[in-house]
Amino acid sequence: MKWCPLLICLFLLHLSTRAQHPHAVFLQTATFTTGDDPRWAQPDFDDAAWKQQQVGKTWQEQGFEGYHGFAWYRIHIIIPSSLRQQGFWKDSLRIFLAHVNDVDATYLNGKKIGQTGGFPEDAGGYQSKWPAVREYHLALNDPAIHWDADNVIAVRDYDGGGTGGIFMGQPYIDLLEKTDGLQISGGAGAALTLVNTFNTPVSGTLAYTITDEVQHITVRSKTAMVQLPPFGQRSIHMEVPNRQGIVCSYRFTADGSGLQLQHTQAFPYILTPAAPQQPRINGAKIFGARPGAPLLWRVAATGAAPLHYQVAGLPEGLQVDAITGIITGTAIRRGTYKLVATVQNRLGKTSAPLTLHIGDTLAYTPTMGWNSWNCWGLSVSDEKVKSSAQAMLDKGLAAHGWTYINIDDGWEAPQRAADSSIVPNSKFPDMQGLGQWLHERGLKFGIYSSPGPLTCGGFLGSYKNEQKDADSYAAWGVDYLKYDWCSYDGIAGNDTTLETFIKPYRVMQQALRHHHRDIIYSLCQYGMKEVWKWGQQVDAQSWRTTEDIEDTWESLLRIGFSQYKLHTYAGPGHWNDPDMMIVGQVGWGEHLHPSRLTPDEQYTHVSLWCLQSAPLLIGCDLSKLDAFTLNLLTNDEVLALDQDPLGAPAERVLATAQEQVWVKKLADGSRAVGIFNMDTTYRDITIDWKALGLEAWAHTRNAWTQTNIPRPAHSVIPPHGVLLLHCSR
Template sequence: MKFSTLIFCCLLVWLTDAHAQHNDSAVILTPKQGPAPKINGPKVFGVRPLHPILFTIPASGERPMRFTAANLPKGVKLDAATGRISGAVAKAGTYVIKLTAKNKAGENKRDLKLVVGEEIALTPPMGWNHYNIYGTRITQEQVSAQAKAMASSGLINYGWSYLNIDDGWQGVRGGEFHAILPDTARFHNMQALCDEVHALGLKIGTYSTPWVESYGHRTGGSAMNKEGTFVRTKENIARNKKLLPYAIGTYSFLEGDIKQFAQWGFDYLKYDWNPIEMPETKAMYDGLRQSGRDVVLSLSNSTPFATIGDLSTVSNAWRTGGDIKDNWKSLKSRIFTQDKWAPYARPGHWNDPDMMIVGVVGWNAPEKWPSKLTPDEQYTHMTAWCLMAVPLLLGCDMTRLDDFTLSLLTNDEVLAVNQDPLGKQAVIVSRQGEDIGVMAKDMEDGSKAAGLFNLADGGARQVTLKWSDLGVSGKYIVRDLWRQTDLGTFDNEFSASVNQHGVVMIGIRKAK
């Protein structure tokens, strides 16, 4: 055989093998949505007394669509054309609103429980954060384009709602509140951007730190001088390159910053420093509580586990580790390692293993790329995040969503596991090898949701879920949640072949 022929044959074998590994796993499992309306997203929504409500009913199906809402509390109204609920409620309590979505193909009804009290973020936030696509190089035009894409792609119809600006927006201090103002080279009108996002029926978030200087070398929430000016010195630059702890300044400007955030209309704050400690967390939490707006407070990064019991009482979400990357090693390290955090997860307070790494990503690189995760690994990623009831924050370019990525993000039965009102985090109920096992959780309706995971190398493996691992017995109906189809009735256990680095996600309900 000639050498060139040998090389060709080897290449053909390699390509055939690569295709075999990815062909089946690249299949879109999520069934296509029909034309009839389907109300998706959270079944419960928290708001504080007299704070403005911004809730867009997530409903898939053909437009135009008309919405109605019975039992709206005093002070609340519905836009029948857009499905946006707004207003404010003075009296604390729980209000069950009966929603209807109707179009020419039919109608769908569902209850929404509006809980007026101290807790917000009663289900994990779903949205987008710019960092995994733009790094610290973010502009107003880019955020605007992503907001429009979240709406036009239909993600908004499945509960995706937050557009969060990360590090890189900050300029100098000034204005009415002597607060951090945007870098005008990147953001020419922050108020207009917030208004634009809200007009789409979406919410918007921002970023800050109690340090003098952010990780992205921007103005922080404190300073070493009473004027609050931030000047990068050679000493600061050298320290930053060594990745030593940044300093919290002598003078804090938290009060003015919060007033400015509230005036702009932000709905989410990523608060970033290390080590994360109680005094700074509580000061920000209390300040946001008194701002007149409901602002989700998310702590980043590497929240110390030793103090999470206290920190979880004054934050809505907290990172359980460092920054994620779009590779299997980074993803795998976050899947069978989160159980110790589970006791602290509850409605309004969520563990956060970091953002999503599906779709087109790129951080600070000028040329972006599709996630390096295989399709199976992306199913594993989405399944694990939904089972663990953690925030779903996309880190991709939503203007470049392909059909496969969109199918990952619009499976209403999979997303319902994440948004379940019970707010339970799935834990490992069975290990069948170091990298093979089952995670499961209780659902509000009495059913169970589970993932049969094969995180190992070496091809497909058989994974078994025994009912005894769930504390139940008898006959149960097993449903494939990705394919949205019942697999049959099983007695005492269910077993499936699971692809390498893949998962089979199921729902389990008692047979009648």
């Protein structure tokens, strides 16, 4: 078995965001109301008539679907003096609220103890900070703390769009200890790195055990003494085998206090074989463009450089660059053109049929690319966009069909130009130049706006300036527009008719069609009014079907596996969008961290999105791609399921609490089968091929390992993992 020590770099544990102490008091429920009133911060306010909410879940999940704006939580809690007595360091009280979407001001018994983000009325205006962890501290002698008595933690929350509330973690109160400054993560050189972020020394014992959960064996077990000076760090060398089921359990025990940090983490493992050195043509084999519109289409191919490209059958007005494989030009005549692409290098030559439709349909297959939001949030800049674009080329993603580079919220200037044109802020000095830079490299250029006066991040939206904005996008060379509902709530008001939800998207559609430019139109309005039933009416190529996704299994489960009812509404030119991908380094503009999904959950994530023919938009920092994430994003047999020209999303054919099976029809008559273990333990799952209607299908291939295998009667699948098969007669 090959050893892959570099995979340890993915082994990051966010210990500062979870309670470490046995006497922590967890905050479970709160009274809740929408609206805004400063009296609600006071401890003596009577909130008996308010609704009950579970803290740790968005309010959209608890009866307030579609609500955005101000809301308040009031958490009643007795703070026991035993906390103070049992604390070792006895420094301060910690109030941990996980995450708050999007802005919060938090009060204890009427005293404001912290604020994260900016409210609309603040001097700097609305500033979303939902990715930031909310953790507020008070000195133990602060009179705001009522020991052994009722306390009210009041949280004023403003949600500018998407989900709202206290979520993505379990809130608690406890005493801050020295160990709370200790962070443990994977470092360079296959090392487990301990970092002390406090200005006080910490010491203790680190014990770790690496086990194989499949074979039920211990790989190794070690103990090390650790002494860290203020702001110091230490690395401990580790090696792990590259195979499924390898986990590390560790426990750090602090000297003196005896407090422990402990966690169990699954190690990533690579299934995707390296691309061959001989030429291979990847990506979508079908493409659509409108007559008279500038066309840009890269023939995606892998193989040892240099590669040489030819495309036979191109219509008049189009040409291919023999060095880059980028097809450009303008086709005037409508029609379906059967092309043959040929790619060769010193090791060989390969050809593949391609189909070009010049007509009214765009996005014959789901879009594949990158979006800045899950990584950079509102801190996106020209430099960061170019860095990701260059990484898409340098790390080979473009050779596997990844094409779009999409700027999300945060690019807009505070004011429009004198003629009402939208202009970028100082982070983007030349939008037209950026578009040209991307196009020269065979990449496409995406932008973001809202039909409301403001975007979700508080920047200028397109309301009443739709044609001006469409003119700017066309001039800049934009190829993709994400149009996010956000502040249009304020325009719609209490009007909940279907036409009110359709109208703003129709207005922008008409503005975009004034130009002979193919701009993919992506509706982002979280699935309201069953957008999948009317998205095509406004010429959209995709539409969000859910609220925002997060990098947790709970979010993936709720969003990804809820799509089974929608498969009939998607197909070539119109796609259901369950949101962006949550693999790699994400952070939404705050501190980047590796996805909190386990490796098996990430295999499930990519498999499910490809089975569902979902748009694939990477959300991580591409410049920091590790080997495991690259393995997830460059498996051409898996990506081919998403890009299959039939465009038929998988149907869920079996669903129990322990397992699900999804089956996808493919253009060549074969089938893709995803078998998912929904349980938290390894399970040997029986595969009933007769019940699946595939009893006579003799040829079976594991899509992730790209190997032919005997048709399995059963398979051991890891927790929240998947077996992805390609079956043919």
